[in-house]
Amino acid sequence: MSAVPVTTKKDWSSDQEVRWCPGCGDYSILTAMQLLMPELEVRREDTVFISGIGCAARFPYYMNSYGMHSIHGRSPAIATGLAMARPDLDVWVVGGDGDMLSIGGNHLIHALRRNINLTILLFNNQIYGLTKGQYSPTSEVGKVTKSTPMGSIDQPFNPISVALGAEATFVARTHDMDRGHMQEMFRRAHDHQGSAIVEVFQNCNVFNDGAFNAITKRDARDAMLIDLTHGEPVRFGVDGERGVMIIDGTAKIVEVAEVGIDALHVHDETAPDPSVAFAISRLAEDRESPTPVGVFRSVQRRDYGESVSSQIAAAQDTKGPGDLHGLLRSLPTWDVS
Amino acid sequence: MTDIADRTDGVREVERIIIRFAGDSGDGMQLTGDRFTSASALFGNDLATLPEFPAEIRAPAGTLAGVSAFQVHISDHDITTPGDAPNVLVAMNPAALKADLHTLDNGGTVIINSDAFEERNLAKAGYKHNPLEDETLDGYTVITAPMTSLTKEACKDLGVKPRDAERSKNFFALGLVSWLYSRPEEPTMLWIQEKFKGRELVIAANEAAYRAGNAFGETAELSASRMTVRPAQLPAGTYTNINGNTALSWGLIAASQQAGIPLFLGSYPITPASDILHELSKHKNFGVRTFQAEDEIAAVGSALGASYGGHIGITTTSGPGIALKGETLGLAVSLELPLVVIDIQRGGPSTGLPTKTEAADLMMAMYGRHGEAPMPIVAASSPADCFDAAIEAVRIALEYRTPVMLLSDGYLANGTEPWKLPDLDSLPSIDIEFARELNGVDSEGREVFWPYVRNDDLARPWAIPGTEALMHRIGGIEKQDGTGNISYDPANHEFMVRLREERILKIADKLPPLEVMGDDDADILIVGWGSTWGAITSAVGRLRSGGTEVASVHLRHLYPFAANLGELLQRFDHVVVPEMNLGQLTKLLRAEFLVDAKAISKVSGQPFTAAELVTKIQEVAR
Ligand SMILES: Cc1ncc(C[n+]2csc(CCOP(=O)(O)OP(=O)(O)O)c2C)c(N)n1
Ligand code: SF4
Ligand SMILES: [Mg+2]
Numbered sequence: 001m002s003a004v005p006v007t008t009k010k011d012w013s014s015d016q017e018v019r020w021c022p023g024c025g026d027y028s029i030l031t032a033m034q035l036l037m038p039e040l041e042v043r044r045e046d047t048v049f050i051s052g053i054g055c056a057a058r059f060p061y062y063m064n065s066y067g068m069h070s071i072h073g074r075s076p077a078i079a080t081g082l083a084m085a086r087p088d089l090d091v092w093v094v095g096g097d098g099d100m101l102s103i104g105g106n107h108l109i110h111a112l113r114r115n116i117n118l119t120i121l122l123f124n125n126q127i128y129g130l131t132k133g134q135y136s137p138t139s140e141v142g143k144v145t146k147s148t149p150m151g152s153i154d155q156p157f158n159p160i161s162v163a164l165g166a167e168a169t170f171v172a173r174t175h176d177m178d179r180g181h182m183q184e185m186f187r188r189a190h191d192h193q194g195s196a197i198v199e200v201f202q203n204c205n206v207f208n209d210g211a212f213n214a215i216t217k218r219d220a221r222d223a224m225l226i227d228l229t230h231g232e233p234v235r236f237g238v239d240g241e242r243g244v245m246i247i248d249g250t251a252k253i254v255e256v257a258e259v260g261i262d263a264l265h266v267h268d269e270t271a272p273d274p275s276v277a278f279a280i281s282r283l284a285e286d287r288e289s290p291t292p293v294g295v296f297r298s299v300q301r302r303d304y305g306e307s308v309s310s311q312i313a314a315a316q317d318t319k320g321p322g323d324l325h326g327l328l329r330s331l332p333t334w335d336v337s
Numbered sequence: 338m339t340d341i342a343d344r345t346d347g348v349r350e351v352e353r354i355i356i357r358f359a360g361d362s363g364d365g366m367q368l369t370g371d372r373f374t375s376a377s378a379l380f381g382n383d384l385a386t387l388p389e390f391p392a393e394i395r396a397p398a399g400t401l402a403g404v405s406a407f408q409v410h411i412s413d414h415d416i417t418t419p420g421d422a423p424n425v426l427v428a429m430n431p432a433a434l435k436a437d438l439h440t441l442d443n444g445g446t447v448i449i450n451s452d453a454f455e456e457r458n459l460a461k462a463g464y465k466h467n468p469l470e471d472e473t474l475d476g477y478t479v480i481t482a483p484m485t486s487l488t489k490e491a492c493k494d495l496g497v498k499p500r501d502a503e504r505s506k507n508f509f510a511l512g513l514v515s516w517l518y519s520r521p522e523e524p525t526m527l528w529i530q531e532k533f534k535g536r537e538l539v540i541a542a543n544e545a546a547y548r549a550g551n552a553f554g555e556t557a558e559l560s561a562s563r564m565t566v567r568p569a570q571l572p573a574g575t576y577t578n579i580n581g582n583t584a585l586s587w588g589l590i591a592a593s594q595q596a597g598i599p600l601f602l603g604s605y606p607i608t609p610a611s612d613i614l615h616e617l618s619k620h621k622n623f624g625v626r627t628f629q630a631e632d633e634i635a636a637v638g639s640a641l642g643a644s645y646g647g648h649i650g651i652t653t654t655s656g657p658g659i660a661l662k663g664e665t666l667g668l669a670v671s672l673e674l675p676l677v678v679i680d681i682q683r684g685g686p687s688t689g690l691p692t693k694t695e696a697a698d699l700m701m702a703m704y705g706r707h708g709e710a711p712m713p714i715v716a717a718s719s720p721a722d723c724f725d726a727a728i729e730a731v732r733i734a735l736e737y738r739t740p741v742m743l744l745s746d747g748y749l750a751n752g753t754e755p756w757k758l759p760d761l762d763s764l765p766s767i768d769i770e771f772a773r774e775l776n777g778v779d780s781e782g783r784e785v786f787w788p789y790v791r792n793d794d795l796a797r798p799w800a801i802p803g804t805e806a807l808m809h810r811i812g813g814i815e816k817q818d819g820t821g822n823i824s825y826d827p828a829n830h831e832f833m834v835r836l837r838e839e840r841i842l843k844i845a846d847k848l849p850p851l852e853v854m855g856d857d858d859a860d861i862l863i864v865g866w867g868s869t870w871g872a873i874t875s876a877v878g879r880l881r882s883g884g885t886e887v888a889s890v891h892l893r894h895l896y897p898f899a900a901n902l903g904e905l906l907q908r909f910d911h912v913v914v915p916e917m918n919l920g921q922l923t924k925l926l927r928a929e930f931l932v933d934a935k936a937i938s939k940v941s942g943q944p945f946t947a948a949e950l951v952t953k954i955q956e957v958a959r
Contacts, residue, residue: 014810015779016822048802050642053813061810061823066802068645069812070638071668077635081642081650082802084626085601089646089802107638110631308626315621322623324594327587328758332524333577334379336568336757 004041011044012037014064020055025176025203029123030062032182037063039183040190047090050079052104054096054130056123056202073104076111076120083116087305090190093120097138098128101157105137108197112168115194116304121186122159122197125204126211126287133207140286145207159199160281160296164274170196171277171296175225176203177216181293188295194303214288226283228294233264234280236290244280244292251279253290269298348519348563353412355420356514359437360429360450362396362405365507369427370407372511372528376520378578378755381568382411385871386753387419387944392608392692399461404436411518413567417719417871419752421948425518427510429453429484431462438473446478446562448514450506452485478562480517482553484509488542491549497542505539505546512550519565522551574757581720581749582609584756585679586616588727590623593649595728596735596767601643602627602651603636605658608691609747610681613653633658637665637678644674647771647801649731653679656698657687663706668813669740670710670837673789673797676740677730678712683747684942693942694747696867697918702742703896703925709834711841713737714895716744718870721756723749728765729893735769737844738796744895746917748944749868772798772807777819788821795840845897851890851905859886861958862909864934866892866922869915869945876950885958895922903930911957913937915950 012034020026037047047065051057053072060067070078079093093111100108100122111118127145128134134147138159142151163171170192174185182200189196201212215224226236226244234244235256243256243264256264271277277296284291356373360366367388374386387408396403410420422442428434430453441447454469468474469481488509492502508529515522525547533539554563593600602625604614618627626643630636633654640650652662659680669676682698684690698705702714713733717726723745730743776798777787786807789797800807809821815833817824824830853862855877865873870891877889890905892898906912906926912934914923920936927934937953939945 016810043805044808045805046803061812063810064808066808067810067812068672069810069814071664071813074634074638074665077630077638078642078645080630080635081601081603081628081639081644082646083642084628084639085599085643085648086646086802106631107635110635308628312621312624312626316624319622322590322594322620322625324591324761327590327620327623329575329577331577331579331583332375332379333575333758334381335575336381336571337573 004043007038007044009034009038012064014062016061018062019058021206023205024055025125025205026055026059026123028176028179029182029200029202030059032179033063033186035179036183036186040187042090046088047092048082049092049094050075050082051094052099054099054128055204056094056096056129057099059094073099073102074107075099076104076107076118079118080111080114080116083118083305084308087117087309091118093118095122096129097122097124097126097159098136101137101159101162109162109166112163112166112195112197114304115169115301117193118195119186119189119192120195120197122199123202124159124199125202125208127204127208129204129207158281161278163197164278164281164297167274168197168297169194169301170298172197173199173201173293173296175201175212175216175293177218185295188298192298194301212287215291224290226290226292228267228269228280228292228296230267230269230295232267233261234267235264242290244283246276246279249275249279251283253283269295271297272299347560348565351564351566352414353410353416354425354518354564354566355408355410355423356425356427356518357406357408357423357437357440358427358510359404359406359433360507361398361432362391362393362403363398364405364429365504366405366407366429369507369511370409372525373514373520374409374753375528375578376515376524377409377411378576379524380521382566383414383416383569383571383755384409384411384578384753385416385419386410387748388751389943390692392690399430399432399458401432401436401462404433406433406437411566413569415569415571417874418944418947421946425514427514429507429510431458431464431468434468435462435464441477444476444478446480447474448510449479449481450484450510451481452483480559480562482509482513482557484550487549487553488546491545492542495538495541495545497538501538502542505542508543508546509550509553512547513554514550516551516554517559517563519563522547571755572757576755576757578753579721579756580751580753581717581723581745582612582681582751583616584721585717585723585727585745586613588724589617589651589677589731590620590625591724591764592728592731592767593623593625595764596649596731596769598735598769599648600625600651601640601648602653603630603639603643604628604653605630605633605636607655607658609683609750610653610655610658610679612750613679613681633661634665637662641665641669641672641674641676644676645672645801647799649675649677649735651677651679653681655681655683656685656701659698659701659705666712666740667706667708667710670706670712671813672811673738674740675734675738675799677734677743678740679743679745681745681747681750684940690942692747694868694944695917695940695942696744696746697921697940698744699866699895699918699921699925702744709838711838711896712740712742713841713844713897714742714744715893716867716895717749718867718891718893720749720752720754722870724756724759726893732765732767733844735767736796737794737840738799739841744867746868769799771804772800773804775806787819789816789818795836795843842897845894845900848894848899850901851892851899853888853890853905855881855888856886857888859888860910861887861954862906862912863887863889863954864892864906864912864914864922864926865889866895866916869917872945872947872950873915875947876954879947879951880954885955887954887958892922895925898929906930906932906934911935913954913957915939915945915953917944
């Protein structure tokens with residue numbers, strides 16, 4: 001195989017006019033991705049974006065790779081078939097919070113537990129954008145929308161907790177205001193063998209504007225984003241004055257001055273047991289509280305597609321390649337002359 | 338059952354016998370019937386079978402609901418159905434007798450396990466008196482054998498526990514029936530040894546039970562009831578006895594080999610389709626990928642994803658699963674990718690009669706999607722024909738880049754018949770090439786790839802990911818023909834809706850014309866589809882030999898119809914459509930061709946018998 005050709009952002013941009021609302025967070029995610037792709041040293045023809053339905057799900061149209069804009073919620077299932085059939089491809093899955101956690105929740109958790117080689121990007125704007133502003137399975141309790149004039153009474157999903165509960169092997173969170181962080185998370189998710197999911201806090205400036213302002217605005221980040229770094233104590237705050245301890249299995253925010261730096265939890269994204277990562281994911285019951293971002297979990301487990309291929313290879317080793325003549329005679333036969 | 342020869346050994350030779358094995362679900366009747374069938378197949382009879390079992394895995398023992406039956410029709414000539422009324426009923430318990438006696442031929446033979454006819458079982462079956470002691474069985478030839486106790490007795494010295502020995506009583510029944518109808522012993526013995534390899538006690542018990550059944554026939558002076566059916570004069574070749582689901586699975590593999598395109602099956606278990614998933618999962622060495630998905634929606638989605646990647650995506654299910662797949666089928670129609678959707682129909686709606694047959698999903702196959710979403714429909718007509726039908730469905734899907742619906746049903750799925758193995762060189766060739774070249778020029782004069790440029794068959798290029806320079810995006814939003822770009826233009830949508838319809842209708846251009854069987858100048862045409870083929874063929878044969886002029890035609894393609902169907906229907910005064918639904922094809926024919934087609938409907942969960950059709954058709958003829 002010849003070397004992967006050098007590409008630029010332009011090579012990864014399709015000729016389709018982008019049709020998100022001006023100011024939508026989806027633009028910055030798209031730009032981050034188009035800028036990142038040349039760095040991943042992958043071929044455009046080997047890259048496929050599969051999406052469901054929603055604003056987020058328009059994404060494949062704008063990437064100059066192979067792509068399929070499918071139906072609401074089903075992208076993980078469609079992508080699973082593609083990845084099983086074609087383990088040689090880089091398959092990305094893109095969708096919104098409604099797409100992936102409501103109508104497609106079942107496919108998402110099954111794709112994650114199987115550990116099929118997919119890189120899943122969940123654009124979480126905590127609202128149904130495309131259908132013009134109903135609450136979503138990640139909207140906070142009390143949210144007033146067109147379908148919840150008296151406030152939502154649904155307990156929301158925490159996508160990271162859901163993914164860890166499904167024992168996903170790679171789980172990360174980022175947000176649309178920080179291109180560098182997004183790219184770092186996307187790159188790591190891409191490089192992960194197996195299913196990887198990245199939750200991206202994404203601003204829908206039309207139906208849920210500023211949902212993440214309290215944590216992702218440049219001047220709020222230091223105090224409100226808990227950056228998870230493998231092997232480092234979990235610490236945040238303008239001067240690193242706060243940190244996270246795991247007490248009786250629960251993650252607690254503490255003042256470093258009170259507990260001492262050695263008492264802080266040292267983040268281990270490779271921990272085989274997802275419990276501590278889950279505990280960390282429970283931090284921040286709302287979008288006004290300090291919220292962890294970064295890689296929650298990154299462990300190795302056999303990739304489903306690889307197992308599929310190796311069973312086929314094993315069957316061919318023991319039985320030889322398929323022989324139709326023999327197959328038709330594999331039940332008792334008799335001859336009539 | 339007419340005698341054709343008396344032999345010196347006293348065994349009557351008859352043309353055909355229909356035997357029904359009936360017992361409790363736990364009595365192993367399916368296995369017994371299956372073994373009798375295999376021995377008969379290897380002996381060279383033509384045959385057809387009808388397994389019928391309850392939906393519950395362990396229905397309450399001894400009750401009517403728990404009766405499991407297996408009917409087999411063996412013959413010395415070509416037959417197409419499991420028979421009208423059985424000549425012989427093997428009843429392992431009172432419930433089996435109660436449930437099935439009414440199906441027995443007048444004067445038929447009842448073979449009974451008398452041990453099971455004790456008070457509790459009689460009560461569970463709803464018998465107030467023991468039918469062995471009153472007039473219930475008057476007029477039948479009754480053979481009673483204490484099968485349970487004789488089996489235990491036969492196993493006594495083998496070291497088998499009495500409870501375990503009791504389980505072998507179905508082999509006693511098999512031994513007795515095999516003696517009565519002169520079936521060779523060897524295939525059954527070989528099978529027992531193979532099947533229970535390593536479980537020596539089970540082998541010994543089953544063999545002993547079989548031999549005890551045999552010996553019972555000898556010693557109980559049942560010689561007067563002995564009969565045999567000679568091998569059938571079938572066309573020369575190698576045969577195997579096959580059921581529809583196995584034939585269908587092999588057809589899919591054959592089609593994949595013919596096309597050189599790997600097979601991908603996405604499926605979610607459901608009766609009576611699961612066996613296709615099981616069968617294909619055994620053949621990974623053919624490069625077959627099978628995926629047991631989390632639900633039917635994921636199953637069809639994964640298959641579509643695999644098709645997008647250059648495999649032939651298949652999804653198998655029954656009616657309820659098709660309902661779930663509907664939205665994805667709409668997407669497949671819009672994407673114009675190959676996909677084969679297989680519906681092994683069963684009694685509906687909802688869970689309905691999951692283990693019984695029906696063919697009431699035709700309208701769903703035709704119209705059960707949102708928008709104008711035409712899909713070709715192919716139907717199988719007999720167990721062995723499932724092989725050819727599968728190849729045809731894959732061929733259409735691949736050549737025309739379209740989802741195809743393949744209809745089978747519970748009767749075909751589980752029923753068996755001898756199948757003359759095809760010469761592999763005679764299988765249809767399927768020539769498919771992936772797109773490799775740019776095929777358009779954009780407004781700035783650059784060479785580009787357009788995913789919706791069409792060939793003479795109006796099929797679009799199949800450009801799979803990994804192909805250099807052909808990167809493109811597809812989706813469910815309406816697209817401009819040619820470029821494939823999103824288009825909300827009203828005129829374009831109108832054009833595309835009509836084009837999608839036209840391209841499917843155009844498949845008929847290359848289909849072989851339908852051929853009428855029977856009397857070309859008859860007044861009556863029987864139009865069949867699906868598993869009614871056997872009963873129709875047999876009924877038409879009987880009517881014609883009885884002097885009634887009648888013709889028939891059987892549809893392989895239900896959408897689009899073969900090009901000459903309309904003209905053909907117009908030639909007959911009466912068009913009669915037997916179907917296992919309330920007249921779905923009938924409605925389609927009336928709508929499409931303005932003919933006064935009339936349905937003969939049956940929705941009892943059982944296939945038509947030829948006798949029923951003869952009667953119904955005669956009513957029309959009058
Ligand atoms: C089967 C089906 N049901 C409903 C819809 C309507 N629908 C389209 S997008 C959407 C929700 C979108 O929300 P989300 O997935 O969060 O994406 P966003 O638009 O917010 O990016 C809904 C309900 C549909 N397209 N298909
Ligand atoms: S509705 Fe919201 S999510 Fe959708 S494009 Fe507009 S701003 Fe973005
Ligand atoms: Mg959303």
